[in-house]
Amino acid sequence: MKRNTTIAAASVLALTASAALAEGELNIYNWGNYTNPEMIEKFEKEFDVTVNLDGYDSNETMLAKVQAGNTGYDIVVPGDYMVKVMIEQDLLEEVKPNEMENFGNVDPKWVDVWWDEGRNYSIPYQWGTTSFTVDTEVFDGDIDTLALMFDAPEPLKGRINMLNDMNDVINAGLRYLGYGRCNGNPDEMKEVLELLMKAKADWRTMDYSTIEKLTSGDVDLSQTWNGAAMRARAQRPSLKYAYPKEGFTGWMDNVAVLKGAPNLENAKLFINFMMEPENAAMTSNFARYANGIKGSEEFMDAEMLEAPEIVMPADAPDPDFVTPCPQEVVDLYNKVWTRLKQ
Amino acid sequence: MAEAIRKGPRARDLKAMPGFKTVAWLCIIALYLPLAVLVIFSFNDNRSVVRWTEFSFRWYEAALSNDGIRNATWVSVKIAFVATVVATAAATMAALATTRTASFRGQGLAYGIINQPLMIPEIVTAIATLSLFALIKTATGVTGIGYLMAAHTAFCIPFAFMPIRARLEDMTLVLEQAGADLYATPWQTFRHITLPLLMPGIVAGAMLAFVVSLDDVIITLMVAGPGETTLPIYILGAIRRGITPEINAVSTILVGVSVLLVVLLFFVQRRMEK
Amino acid sequence: MTETSLSAAHREAQARATRTRYGLLAPALIIILAISILPLGITVVYSFLEPGTYGGVVWNFSTDAYVQFLFERDIFDDTLTFDPAYLSIFMRSIGLAFGAMIGTLILGFPTAYFIATKPRNQRNFWLFLITLPFWTNLLIRTYAMLLIIRDEGFVNISLMKLRLIDSPISILYTDTAVFIGLIYSYLPFMVLPLYASLEKLDFRLVEAGYDLYASRWKVLRHVIAPLAKPGIIAGCILVFIPGLGAYITPELLGGGKSLMIGNMIAIQFGSSRNWPFGSAAALILMMLVIIVLLIYAASAGRGRRTHG
Numbered sequence: 001m002k003r004n005t006t007i008a009a010a011s012v013l014a015l016t017a018s019a020a021l022a023e024g025e026l027n028i029y030n031w032g033n034y035t036n037p038e039m040i041e042k043f044e045k046e047f048d049v050t051v052n053l054d055g056y057d058s059n060e061t062m063l064a065k066v067q068a069g070n071t072g073y074d075i076v077v078p079g080d081y082m083v084k085v086m087i088e089q090d091l092l093e094e095v096k097p098n099e100m101e102n103f104g105n106v107d108p109k110w111v112d113v114w115w116d117e118g119r120n121y122s123i124p125y126q127w128g129t130t131s132f133t134v135d136t137e138v139f140d141g142d143i144d145t146l147a148l149m150f151d152a153p154e155p156l157k158g159r160i161n162m163l164n165d166m167n168d169v170i171n172a173g174l175r176y177l178g179y180g181r182c183n184g185n186p187d188e189m190k191e192v193l194e195l196l197m198k199a200k201a202d203w204r205t206m207d208y209s210t211i212e213k214l215t216s217g218d219v220d221l222s223q224t225w226n227g228a229a230m231r232a233r234a235q236r237p238s239l240k241y242a243y244p245k246e247g248f249t250g251w252m253d254n255v256a257v258l259k260g261a262p263n264l265e266n267a268k269l270f271i272n273f274m275m276e277p278e279n280a281a282m283t284s285n286f287a288r289y290a291n292g293i294k295g296s297e298e299f300m301d302a303e304m305l306e307a308p309e310i311v312m313p314a315d316a317p318d319p320d321f322v323t324p325c326p327q328e329v330v331d332l333y334n335k336v337w338t339r340l341k342q
Numbered sequence: 343m344a345e346a347i348r349k350g351p352r353a354r355d356l357k358a359m360p361g362f363k364t365v366a367w368l369c370i371i372a373l374y375l376p377l378a379v380l381v382i383f384s385f386n387d388n389r390s391v392v393r394w395t396e397f398s399f400r401w402y403e404a405a406l407s408n409d410g411i412r413n414a415t416w417v418s419v420k421i422a423f424v425a426t427v428v429a430t431a432a433a434t435m436a437a438l439a440t441t442r443t444a445s446f447r448g449q450g451l452a453y454g455i456i457n458q459p460l461m462i463p464e465i466v467t468a469i470a471t472l473s474l475f476a477l478i479k480t481a482t483g484v485t486g487i488g489y490l491m492a493a494h495t496a497f498c499i500p501f502a503f504m505p506i507r508a509r510l511e512d513m514t515l516v517l518e519q520a521g522a523d524l525y526a527t528p529w530q531t532f533r534h535i536t537l538p539l540l541m542p543g544i545v546a547g548a549m550l551a552f553v554v555s556l557d558d559v560i561i562t563l564m565v566a567g568p569g570e571t572t573l574p575i576y577i578l579g580a581i582r583r584g585i586t587p588e589i590n591a592v593s594t595i596l597v598g599v600s601v602l603l604v605v606l607l608f609f610v611q612r613r614m615e616k
Numbered sequence: 617m618t619e620t621s622l623s624a625a626h627r628e629a630q631a632r633a634t635r636t637r638y639g640l641l642a643p644a645l646i647i648i649l650a651i652s653i654l655p656l657g658i659t660v661v662y663s664f665l666e667p668g669t670y671g672g673v674v675w676n677f678s679t680d681a682y683v684q685f686l687f688e689r690d691i692f693d694d695t696l697t698f699d700p701a702y703l704s705i706f707m708r709s710i711g712l713a714f715g716a717m718i719g720t721l722i723l724g725f726p727t728a729y730f731i732a733t734k735p736r737n738q739r740n741f742w743l744f745l746i747t748l749p750f751w752t753n754l755l756i757r758t759y760a761m762l763l764i765i766r767d768e769g770f771v772n773i774s775l776m777k778l779r780l781i782d783s784p785i786s787i788l789y790t791d792t793a794v795f796i797g798l799i800y801s802y803l804p805f806m807v808l809p810l811y812a813s814l815e816k817l818d819f820r821l822v823e824a825g826y827d828l829y830a831s832r833w834k835v836l837r838h839v840i841a842p843l844a845k846p847g848i849i850a851g852c853i854l855v856f857i858p859g860l861g862a863y864i865t866p867e868l869l870g871g872g873k874s875l876m877i878g879n880m881i882a883i884q885f886g887s888s889r890n891w892p893f894g895s896a897a898a899l900i901l902m903m904l905v906i907i908v909l910l911i912y913a914a915s916a917g918r919g920r921r922t923h924g
Binding site: 027029031032033034037052053054055056057061064065068069070071072073208209211212215216217227228231232234235287288 | 388389390391392393408409410469472473475476479480485563564566567568569570571575576578579580581583584585
């Protein structure tokens with residue numbers, strides 16, 4: 001046992017020492033399974049840089065770590081509202097992507113966005129929508145309405161999965177009732193709670209793993225992201241992604257550089273690299289979402305270009321990019337959510 | 343059978359308890375059912391972990407060529423190994439100090455402290471540890487995987503401690519006293535008497551610690567630095583984009599390798615005993 | 617030797633024993649104090665602060681987090697009313713953890729006994745057999761379990777083949793599934809300490825029991841169980857307490873429609889952005905656990921005294 005302890009102590013020392021800062025590194029902290037390894041290899045080769053890639057499961061996890069400080073990461077990929085929060089909290093480095101060589105490739109519609117006006121901090125990574133997908137063999141009526149989730153027709157009763165996400169569920173409820181997002185009105189929120197409580201009786205599960213739920217046949221309708229819907233359709237072709245007339249959530253993840261990034265110059269190179277159409281397309285081909293870089297289409301998989309989950313129909317409402325809500329509203333949402341799942 | 347009846351109740355197997363064997367076998371089968379499913383799906387040709395299509399090795403190829411998974415598996419095993427060894431050693435020492443002695447001042451407190459990591463939901467420890475480690479990193483400038491190993495060691499200690507202590511309690515001191523009477527040094531007594539007697543508890547404790555470390559998600563998620571993604575973190579990140587049988591393949595390889603190691607160890611042990 | 621020098625030697629021996637004891641305790645205590653108790657102090661501080669706008673805390677003293685646990689501040693007139701929402705979440709988790717504890721004990725005891733009565737050189741092998749399935753990842757294991765207890769899963773098909781049931785029973789996404797999942801996840805936490813305790817069982821005592829014409833049940837109840845008590849206690853603690861905070865298994869197998877304590881606390885550090893409340897809820901949970909343990913320790917202490 002004594003020998004074991006010595007080995008353990010030695011290995012702890014060895015491992016601690018190995019993490020010293022080396023030149024030519026880049027530490028990326030992105031959502032899990034969201035970065036194309038081939039794209040990373042390409043970057044490593046082009047700039048002779050070693051990349052460390054780690055994954056997180058939510059914007060909030062990432063924020064908590066960054067707020068604590070000293071993460072050692074250079075690049076993060078926060079969602080739209082999280083970019084705004086991080087800029088406000090002075091956590092992002094103002095790297096001025098808008099002055100970089102490849103900035104002209106960014107689709108103009110993603111330049112003046114509310115979370116980073118004029119793109120002084122971040123660039124588009126991937127963007128998509130959060131709506132729901134439904135098996136058209138089980139239900140063959142009009143699918144473009146939130147009524148399918150909140151007032152389920154007979155064949156879908158007890159066959160519905162909702163995302164286990166406070167904001168996604170409450171926002172859908174608010175849209176169905178026609179109320180505004182970030183709603184601090186107690187009367188309206190009470191109505192939302194009643195709506196959700198009633199609808200919950202028809203829901204089978206509330207879970208993030210929507211692809212497994214749909215492909216295993218446990219449910220026939222699931223609230224989900226468009227890219228996940230496309231993957232689920234590959235295994236269950238009768239699924240169709242809905243663009244509800246009441247509206248649906250849009251989101252964009254953005255590449256940004258952390259304040260105090262240990263490898264600032266490499267991080268800037270990476271930002272510029274990610275605005276090249278070919279590299280953006282590599283990400284899309286892997287993560288299965290659109291990227292907001294002009295000219296990337298010609299490098300993208302054919303099935304991506306015609307997927308109904310990615311190419312929105314002309315008559316669909318504009319996706320709704322939800323701003324971060326004030327604390328009172330979050331508290332109110334939290335109450336509704338706790339009641340709902342009490 | 344007939345003989346047993348003739349000899350009457352005196353001859354019945356002292357150790358046998360009716361139904362115990364059945365329950366035990368049922369438990370073992372139940373424990374292995376999910377493992378069997380997991381292994382089967384590692385050979386699924388489809389990218390689903392819930393719907394079977396046809397046999398294929400593609401996920402093994404994919405897993406073996408996937409740097410992310412490979413690194414994560416290696417980091418997991420490395421951390422679990424170090425945490426298990428350190429936690430088991432510390433727990434064994436602590437158990438020796440707190441068991442089989444007259445009650446001493448601070449004994450209750452010592453128990454309380456050792457079991458504390460069990461008492462509070464992981465996420466809270468995780469957030470608080472994150473704040474603490476960030477302070478230390480800022481103050482000292484030291485970074486690295488040592489932080490993660492230390493965090494794992496801390497929550498592994500109670501898991502290792504419990505079986506060892508259960509083993510020690512009521513273990514008589516007679517043999518050790520006999521050893522001491524024969525002028526054995528305390529270390530000799532420990533090495534040749536206490537340790538062998540204690541071994542089943544230590545093995546049980548170490549196995550628990552290893553399992554607990556290997557499965558930890560939340561504390562790891564918060565404490566891990568660059569390049570320190572463990573397998574559970576990798577999988578957690580993959581949920582939203584769908585889990586592929588690559589994970590099953592890695593799990594199968596991991597189980598296969600451990601079986602191999604244990605079988606090897608088993609034979610080595612037998613050779614040594616002869 | 618005079619009496620005084622004897623007692624001096626005795627004192628010296630005692631002092632040495634004390635030094636050894638603290639020396640042995642030091643590594644475990646230092647690791648846990650530094651890495652678990654110190655953060656706990658931070659948690660206590662957090663619980664008395666105000667939530668920051670986007671997570672984190674603001675350094676203003678406040679007891680709101682504790683008030684919020686039991687009462688609801690009316691949205692209209694700011695009056696406090698009793699709010700059972702969080703309490704009922706606590707009760708559900710406690711019930712499930714307790715059930716899992718009893719379930720693992722009922723299944724784990726025979727299993728541990730079975731292993732402990734195997735020939736000595738086989739025992740480690742059996743222990744290994746019990747823990748091996750847990751070297752695979754919890755999430756993947758849970759997905760596998762999901763397939764087994766589905767309507768068209770292994771369990772239902774087997775039961776129907778055996779003609780025990782005519783139509784599949786719905787287990788998945790019910791409390792039963794959660795219960796099964798928790799028992800599965802925590803079985804080794806019960807079996808291993810029980811084994812450590814049972815392995816040294818002196819069967820001469822069992823023989824003595826039979827000599828006195830005790831039935832098997834009586835021997836089990838009055839001879840074996842009391843001897844295995846340290847293991848039973850250790851196992852129960854290792855199952856019950858982590859069971860309280862569990863949420864991956866309950867969420868996946870139960871369908872995620874009801875909150876567990878662990879999850880309720882976790883979302884306070886996530887999308888609900890209320891770290892003080894999350895900290896306070898965690899501390900209340902810890903207090904509950906400690907109270908239960910103290911009550912247990914008090915009753916066990918009394919029991920020991922009456923036995924002599």
